[in-house]
Amino acid sequence: MAVYTEISDDELDALLDQYDLGQALSCKGIAEGVENSNYLLHTEAGYFILTLYEKRVNAKDLPFFLGLMEHLAAGGFMSPTPITAKDGSNLKEVAGRPAAIIEFLDGRSVRRATPNHCALLGQTLALLHTIGSDFKLTRSNTLSLASWRPLYESCLNSNGSSLEDDLLPDIAAEIDFLEKHWPNDLPSGVIHADLFPDNIFFLKDRVSGVIDYYFACNDFFAYDLAICLNAWCFETDGSFNITKARKLLNGYREVRAFSQQELEFLPLLCRGAAIRFLLTRLYDWLNQVEGALVKPKDPLEYFKKLQFHQAVTTVAAYGLD
Numbered sequence: 001m002a003v004y005t006e007i008s009d010d011e012l013d014a015l016l017d018q019y020d021l022g023q024a025l026s027c028k029g030i031a032e033g034v035e036n037s038n039y040l041l042h043t044e045a046g047y048f049i050l051t052l053y054e055k056r057v058n059a060k061d062l063p064f065f066l067g068l069m070e071h072l073a074a075g076g077f078m079s080p081t082p083i084t085a086k087d088g089s090n091l092k093e094v095a096g097r098p099a100a101i102i103e104f105l106d107g108r109s110v111r112r113a114t115p116n117h118c119a120l121l122g123q124t125l126a127l128l129h130t131i132g133s134d135f136k137l138t139r140s141n142t143l144s145l146a147s148w149r150p151l152y153e154s155c156l157n158s159n160g161s162s163l164e165d166d167l168l169p170d171i172a173a174e175i176d177f178l179e180k181h182w183p184n185d186l187p188s189g190v191i192h193a194d195l196f197p198d199n200i201f202f203l204k205d206r207v208s209g210v211i212d213y214y215f216a217c218n219d220f221f222a223y224d225l226a227i228c229l230n231a232w233c234f235e236t237d238g239s240f241n242i243t244k245a246r247k248l249l250n251g252y253r254e255v256r257a258f259s260q261q262e263l264e265f266l267p268l269l270c271r272g273a274a275i276r277f278l279l280t281r282l283y284d285w286l287n288q289v290e291g292a293l294v295k296p297k298d299p300l301e302y303f304k305k306l307q308f309h310q311a312v313t314t315v316a317a318y319g320l321d
């Protein structure tokens with residue numbers, strides 16, 4: 001997370017008056033992440049995460065995100081639960097932003113994922129898809145195919161550097177390709193859509209937490225796998241680690257089997273997932289928020305990942321027969 005919005009002591013006290021969590025003992029901004037403002041909140045009742053929702057989160061989607069966290073946690077999934085205020089709601093307002101207080105989960109994210117972490121990730125993702133399948137609310141994916149061209153066009157209109165300008169024709173050609181070939185009928189349900197290494201906590205050899213549901217939506221299950229293949233299976237030198245990919249995919253299918261069609265479309269879905277993060281990173285790079293405690297992420301990393309998937313023809317490249 002990041003900190004875009006500061007909270008005064010009075011605002012924090014007024015917020016806590018609405019909960020049964022006692023007085024604030026401390027409240028510290030968390031520098032990690034790029035999307036929302038997050039604070040580690042310590043009150044007389046313990047530790048919590050206070051999140052203020054920022055630009056990419058539409059307030060009308062918050063009942064979906066918070067409800068999903070409750071649904072998953074009730075189903076035994078390792079999601080934190082939003083804390084309920086005295087009036088029964090789990091959504092409040094602080095410093096002019098929608099805000100929620102979320103259960104704090106123990107565990108640590110990994111900097112260098114091993115193949116074993118990838119196997120656990122695969123199982124966890126399939127569990128999320130399975131437990132999420134009877135969640136009643138729905139939300140379409142606002143960062144899927146239909147959003148990529150407008151996002152690309154808004155990058156064209158920013159004052160970019162020559163480096164980004166060099167990439168733009170290739171990105172346009174890729175969007176053309178994806179618009180022509182994107183599938184419209186694969187197994188679907190609730191997906192996390194941002195399950196990067198910083199969003200899973202491990203404790204010893206198990207997953208202790210999955211956080212950050214603010215891109216969750218209804219979309220193809222295999223698209224969630226494509227996002228994870230991109231986020232977890234490339235090394236820092238840009239090389240693809242086929243062992244990690246195999247572990248991730250095999251871990252997943254221990255819990256939920258793939259259809260043949262899902263496998264056939266996986267390389268294309270990986271290209272789409274690469275374009276999605278390339279574009280949002282490029283947009284953020286070109287539109288940095290002055291004074292915010294946030295480190296923008298590298299768009300080029302995702303251009304290189306895209307080039308890898310463009311050369312893939314079958315799932316053998318991801319370690320499957």
Ligand SMILES: Nc1ncnc2c1ncn2[C@@H]1O[C@H](COP(=O)(O)OP(=O)(O)OP(=O)(O)O)[C@@H](O)[C@H]1O
Pocket residue numbers: 001002030032033034035036037038049080102103104105106194196198199211212213214
């Ligand atoms: N429920 C939780 N329990 C413990 N720590 C948490 C919890 N939620 C968030 N954090 C901490 O806050 C950090 C940022 O959270 P999160 O990833 O949700 O932010 P974000 O801005 O939405 O980030 P991203 O850029 O990944 O979308 C995490 O890396 C973690 O350190």
Ligand SMILES: N[C@@H](CCO)C(=O)O
Pocket residue numbers: 034035194196277280281297
């Ligand atoms: N996980 C995203 C940031 C949050 O959307 C990225 O690495 O670009």
